Amino acid sequence: MSIQWYQDGKTFDTIRESHEWAYNVIYNEIGNLYSGYITTYEKIAYSLVFELIRSNTPTPRLDVHTKIDFNESGPDVYKIWVTALND
Template sequence: MKKDDAQDEEILSYKKISDTSTYQEEFKSVTSVSYYLKQPEPEQAPDNIQWYTETMKIDGFHEAFEWVTSGPSLEIGYMYTGYKTTNEYLAHVLLFELIRLDKAAAPRSRVRADYEWTSEGLLYKVWITPVTPEADNK
């Protein structure tokens, strides 16, 4: 007798279910997808985003912080509204800095992020959308 069969028999005897089909139906209801946490739908960037694509490769968070705070975090929202990069350090630091800057004063934009698989690997996307009274009422 296999280990799985022994466990099934033990569960059947514990539950006092004599009919195997009843047990299988009960097992399916307990292990159905509704009992698991569902992943949120990925955030979709609006069509009107002006993207800047970064090609720089950086090997650490300190370098990424120096690069992001000297340029992209100051330019996003003025020169362009979205930032694409394949470098995870740049994406993480930019996202952190944009949220930090936005929370320091009255929020003027909503910071969003997403990623997609490309032939080069993961493409990280960070973008902002302006806060408007119409958006808050929805």
């Protein structure tokens, strides 16, 4: 499986701003243009996972995966990706 990642380096001051951006921008592209998103900003990662899980309930259409690459010498890297469920 090859994951097509999207990465942009966005940051915001609040969870509300992060959620607005994640819901209106990258949320619509994950599963369509890209299969995954990489960020070093935990608020965007949290917001994106929240929206992906919310939209996947009660009828799941995607598996949502997450991974954190911990980095002692720099920021942690958050990875969120989806795979289609087989019907």
